Amino acid sequence: MRVLVIGRGGREHALVWKLAQSPRVDRLFCAPGNAGTAMQAENVPIEFTPNDFDRLIRFAKKERVGLVVIGPEEPLAHGLTDAMQKERLRVFGPTKNAAQLEASKVFAKNLMRQADVPTAEFRTFDHPQPARLYIESREYPLVVKADGLAAGKGVIVCSTRQEALNAIDRIMIREEFGAAVGRQVVVEKRLEGQELSLFSLVSGRTILPLPPTQDHKAVYDGDQGPNTGGMGAYCPAPIATPELLQQIEEQVLVPTVSAMKHVRMSFKGLLFTGLMLTSQGPRVLEYNVRFGDPETQPLLMRLKSDLLDLLEAVVDETLGEIDESRIEWDPRPAVCVVLCSQGYPGPYVKGRVIQGLEDVGRMTDVQVFHAGTRREGDVILTDGGRVLGVTALGDTLADAKRRAYEAVSRISFLGMHYRKDIADKALLPPPAPPPPTPPALEAL
Ligand SMILES: Nc1ncnc2c1ncn2[C@@H]1O[C@H](COP(=O)(O)OP(=O)(O)O)[C@@H](O)[C@H]1O
């Protein structure tokens, strides 16, 4: 079968790398891909743009592609799945309607409310003034979220009321994330806890959760600094006990999938639930409708079964026939460390020569997934904010971390930066609570 993967990031390189191992894949394309995907697939120089599905569709038909796998959220939100299905192409990825779970935070929160899925207390607004009044009336810290897709930048986690009021201005008045994206907002209670990413294959009524992972959003060690697309991840996440996963399946996954069916937007594809594990139990922060990046990198590093079988089972609605216990996972944990360009997540520099890739290529159980890279002659250059995802398996999580950083130490490019503490959340005891505040002087 011929398979076309759409996208150009670390997630797509991991998908391509895994699909290339399938004995049933005889030609693999990636549009547009990067210098990494070019090692296992044929890169096709077609960029997705919201108003031009035709070039991708024509390519897929001309090459008799048997399965299209859509990596990023943007084409899904714009209905590339629907357009391709109309042309009788087989597509892994939800329809435009179902993709609203990610593309509209207002839609997602309303669905959670309707389906009684545990999530942060919230209200939605389409005018700034009522949003401001609501903020004034809250006695707890808030998070303000622009409704639409904002490449991970439209969520403002606030510590003070003033910050939340400013967030309304930034989203709705100054339209920093775009006019359509900021037409509505979600204002919700700020929750405390560890975050968990849980991916599930979903088709019809069948839900197949994959091993849990944890991402690291903030740019600096100790979760400091601004949020990024993700600085590293590990799989499995020991915090997600079988009991917790069972609870999430019952309280979150089953009601979400049946609510989508109920509103005639049946979900088919990969459902990503971003959860906060609070002292009161798990709460959904958001849904995504595609594989997460970088979590997909350590996840697929551990998958031993044929990924094509799983993706096709979703598309053909035969997922229910797959025996979960027959899906083989490497028992060893995997850790992925993302190497970034100077300046990222702000404006960053591109075009720097990457050194050490061949050296790392000789290490066993280490895989360097490319994100923002391109080849020029014999050299590989940086070409994005997140450049590489260095992923390693190890006998223990600590060992996987050590091996990933060992590989990282062999790679360099000018201005390269990365977090040094990926997986520490699961390896180190939690930080001690702050000492009690001393009684005020007057009280003594
Ligand atoms: N209610 C909340 N309480 C605390 N932190 C939150 C809350 N909602 C979101 N966050 C933080 O903001 C990040 C981004 O929010 P999310 O809803 O996942 O949107 P997106 O990924 O589209 O930016 C989360 O990963 C989490 O760290």
Ligand SMILES: [Mg+2]
């Ligand atoms: Mg998120």
